[in-house]
Every structure is written in structure tokens, then in C-alpha cells.
Amino acid sequence: xxxxxxxxxxxxxxxxxxxxYDEGKxxxxxxxxxxxxxxxxxxxxxxxxxxxxxxxxLHILSAVKPNLHVFHWDHGPWLMPREIEExxxxxxxxxxxxxxxxxxxxxxxxxxxxxxxxxxxxxxFFSTLKTLxxxxxxxxxxxxxxxxxxxxxxxxxxxVEKRFWVExxxxxYFTWRDIWAYIFKHNVPVPRFYLTYAKTLGWxxxxxxxxxxxxxxxxxxxxxxxxxxxxFKRQKPHF
Amino acid sequence: MQNMEVVFHLSTPIALGFPWIFFDxxxxxIMIKEExxxxxxxxPSKLPSVEIPRxxxxxxxxxxxxxxxxxxxxxxxxxxxFFKRGDYPFPRGKIRxxxxxxxxxxxxxxxxxxxxxxxxxxxxxxxxxxxCRKVSSLGKERNIGFGFVRRVExxxxxxxxxxxxxxxxxxxxxxxxxxxxxxxxxxxxxxxxWARESVDLCCIPFTRVEILG
Numbered sequence: 413x414x415x416x417x418x419x420x421x422x423x424x425x426x427x428x429x430x431x432x433y434d435e436g437k438x439x440x441x442x443x444x445x446x447x448x449x450x451x452x453x454x455x456x457x458x459x460x461x462x463x464x465x466x467x468x469x470l471h472i473l474s475a476v477k478p479n480l481h482v483f484h485w486d487h488g489p490w491l492m493p494r495e496i497e498e499x500x501x502x503x504x505x506x507x508x509x510x511x512x513x514x515x516x517x518x519x520x521x522x523x524x525x526x527x528x529x530x531x532x533x534x535x536x537f538f539s540t541l542k543t544l545x546x547x548x549x550x551x552x553x554x555x556x557x558x559x560x561x562x563x564x565x566x567x568x569x570x571x572v573e574k575r576f577w578v579e580x581x582x583x584x585y586f587t588w589r590d591i592w593a594y595i596f597k598h599n600v601p602v603p604r605f606y607l608t609y610a611k612t613l614g615w616x617x618x619x620x621x622x623x624x625x626x627x628x629x630x631x632x633x634x635x636x637x638x639x640x641x642x643x644f645k646r647q648k649p650h651f
Numbered sequence: 652m653q654n655m656e657v658v659f660h661l662s663t664p665i666a667l668g669f670p671w672i673f674f675d676x677x678x679x680x681i682m683i684k685e686e687x688x689x690x691x692x693x694x695p696s697k698l699p700s701v702e703i704p705r706x707x708x709x710x711x712x713x714x715x716x717x718x719x720x721x722x723x724x725x726x727x728x729x730x731x732x733f734f735k736r737g738d739y740p741f742p743r744g745k746i747r748x749x750x751x752x753x754x755x756x757x758x759x760x761x762x763x764x765x766x767x768x769x770x771x772x773x774x775x776x777x778x779x780x781x782x783c784r785k786v787s788s789l790g791k792e793r794n795i796g797f798g799f800v801r802r803v804e805x806x807x808x809x810x811x812x813x814x815x816x817x818x819x820x821x822x823x824x825x826x827x828x829x830x831x832x833x834x835x836x837x838x839x840x841x842x843x844x845w846a847r848e849s850v851d852l853c854c855i856p857f858t859r860v861e862i863l864g
Contacts, residue, residue: 638667
């Protein structure tokens with residue numbers, strides 16, 4: 413995270429988040445998340461997208477159990493640029509070097525159609541995860557979902573019984589300030605594009621989603637991607 | 652063919668969907684609207700089937716000698732979030748606003764609070780001037796007031812700066828037409844800019860390049 417020290421804008425925010433780390437008692441929240449998750453780690457798989465929440469969760473949990481099961485979903489080049497995907501994998505390996513990492517690729521993500529038709533994604537993701545949990549005999553699925561993110565997530569609860577597994581949310585009570593404070597305090601590696609987006613959208617609104625994806629059109633995300641991530645709008649033509 | 656500089660003075664900030672606006676596509680759009688009128692918005696299929704006219708510009712190989720937008724002053728991007736809600740007469744009974752025809756959108760417009768948008772081009776000055784005077788607004792989200800043009804200034808300049816100016820590329824140029832380049836990316840370089848057939852590995856505007864003789 414050496415690049416985080418480079419500009420004044422960032423230095424000011426860094427100072428703010430480091431102050432918040434003490435003021436917001438983030439250390440206590442992390443400790444609580446660690447204690448809470450202990451019981452689920454032996455028979456659980458941790459899903460890591462590479463975004464800020466899941467990286468913080470991975471950092472917290474890898475301190476409890478270094479050889480935990482980590483599942484990462486590669487969306488394919490049309491939804492997740494290869495540079496960012498490689499950076500995410502690097503970050504995961506750096507944060508949890510002893511973790512048993514499983515990376516599954518979304519085959520449809522190698523086609524441009526993946527940007528327009530996102531329904532196969534849900535089917536592919538959940539069936540892959542189901543197979544994985546069955547193969548490994550795991551019962552718990554740990555996710556970096558936070559209560560603050562939406563009303564739907566707030567009403568979901570911290571431990572949710574699902575059909576094939578039990579969903580557990582270790583960083584459920586973290587706020588966006590807590591997450592960024594934890595990242596700055598512990599130098600948790602996150603993808604660099606966060607900085608570009610944070611500067612324009614604000615630290616509270618920046619999220620890792622697939623890029624140029626019509627699924628998020630109703631939130632205006634493709635418009636923002638078109639300007640900030642224009643390099644990845646087009647790919648090598650296949651004709 | 653004359654070398655020219657076109658400056659659009661704006662009265663409202665300009666919203667963008669891509670970091671640059673292409674001058675040749677702007678002229679082509681005005682020409683289509685002139686030819687088809689409002690019919691250019693009601694096409695028979697999802698894919699535009701109209702033949703795109705050739706703007707009155709000089710072409711070097713298949714690249715128009717027309718720069719991308721130079722936005723002044725460059726103050727960085729800002730975000731304008733807004734709701735897009737259906738305000739048409741709703742039918743009786745229950746309707747779904749979360750999905751389907753009446754779906755609501757929470758959108759974000761990326762805008763630059765700029766005062767001027769400058770282009771360089773080479774072409775038929777009178778015809779370009781006539782077309783440019785028909786531009787009432789630039790960029791995206793013009794229906795909610797972004798990118799309104801106050802006035803347009805067109806003047807002749809000494810250099811052909813539509814492709815390269817002071818060693819810097821002024822638009823995407825395919826790297827196969829370049830002797831050397833600093834940076835490259837897959838992007839469209841000719842009209843129609845939305846079509847995948849127009850995409851090639853190109854140099855990036857405002858990076859250092861050297862074109863083939």
C-alpha cells in the first residue's frame with residue numbers, strides 16, 4: 413500500500429481514518445468479529461471477492477485460522493479486467509498466505525454477453541459453491557456482508573439459515589468508516605481502482621462490482637465505469 | 652479544406668459517458684438529425700439501421716482529422732446522483748416499480764463543471780460552422796440540463812491539429828498507423844463509435860505519438 417502515501421488528498425483521509433480507528437473502537441469490533449467467527453471456521457468456507465469488506469474479513473479471520481478455506485469467483489475478462497483480477501489474487505495471497513484458496517472461473521464471463529445477461533451468473537455461482545461445500549464437507553459460508561449496506565441486509569441478520577449452508581457475516585456490524593480505518597491501520601491490500609472511485613464517488617459509496625455490467629444500470633454504475641474505467645469498456649474484438 | 656478550431660462555450664456543466672467527445676461523431680449526429688428529423692429516434696429495430704453520413708472533414712487513411720474534446724478548465728469529475736421515475740399516466744391497479752416497464756432508476760451522472768469545450772479539425776469550414784450552430788447542447792443527460800451551449804466560436808488556425816498537436820495525439824489513432832506511441836488501449840476510432848467494427852488498438856488521446864509518413 414505504498415501508493416496510499418503519495419498524494420495529499422489521500423494523506424488527509426489516511427489521517428482521518430487512523431483517528432477513527434481509535435475513536436470508533438474498531439479494534440474492539442475486530443476482536444468481537446474474531447471471537448464470533450471462531451466456531452464457524454473449522455467447517456466453513458470464506459468467500460472473498462477482493463473488495464474492501466471481504467479483504468478486511470479475510471485479514472481478521474486469517475489471524476484466527478491461517479489455513480482457512482477461501483473461495484474466490486473469477487468473473488471473466490468482460491466483467492472484471494484481468495489487471496484487477498490479478499491484483500485481487502495477489503492481495504488474497506498476501507493477506508492469507510497459508511489459506512487453501514479455490515478460484516473458480518465463470519465461463520460465460522469470457523463472452524461479451526455476460527455484460528447484458530447476468531442471470532446465468534447466479535446459477536453458476538451458487539451451483540459451484542454448493543459443489544465445493546459438499547466436496548469439502550463444509551457447513552458454513554462466511555461472507556463480508558455488512559448491516560449498513562442496505563435495509564435488506566440489515567433485516568437478514570448475522571447468521572442466516574440457507575438451504576444448503578448457513579451464511580455467516582463476521583463484519584456485520586462494521587460501518588464504512590470502520591472498514592477503511594481497519595484497511596489503513598493494518599495496511600490491508602485493496603485494489604487500486606478504489607482510489608479513483610473514492611475520489612469521485614466518496615469513500616462511503618465506493619464498492620467493488622463487476623465493471624460495465626448492465627445489472628447495475630439501475631444504479632447508474634455503467635455510466636460511471638464508462639468514464640473512470642473507460643480502458644476496459646472495449647476488449648480485443650473477436651471477429 | 653481548412654484547419655479550424657471550434658470552441659463551444661457552455662452555460663451548464665457537461666455530463667459524460669466516456670472521457671471524451673468525438674467531433675466527427677458530433678457532426679455525423681447533426682447530419683443524421685438534419686436528414687431524418689425526429690425519425691432518427693424511432694428506429695425500426697434495436698440496432699440503428701440508418702446509414703451514417705460522412706462528415707465534411709478531411710480523412711487521413713480512415714481516421715477523421717478531428718480531435719476529441721478538450722474540456723477547459725479541467726476541474727476533475729464530479730457526480731450528480733438523481734432519480735429517474737416514470738411520470739407518465741400510470742394504469743389503474745397495482746404496478747411494479749421495482750422492475751419492468753415502470754421501473755425506477757437511481758442514476759449517477761459524471762459531469763465536469765467546465766466553461767468551454769474545444770475541438771481541432773480540418774474540413775470544410777463553412778459546412779462545419781453551419782452544423783456546429785445547430786448544436787444546442789453537448790454530452791449526456793442533456794434532457795435534465797447538462798451541457799447547454801451558450802455560443803460557438805469557429806476560427807481558422809495555422810496547423811492541422813486534428814490528429815497530432817505538439818507531438819501529442821489529439822484523438823485515438825490505430826497503432827498500425829503510428830511509428831511510435833506512449834500508451835495504447837482498445838477503443839473505437841471511427842464512426843459509428845458504438846460499433847465493435849470500429850474498435851482497434853489505438854493510442855490514447857493526449858499521449859506522445861509519432862505518426863507514419
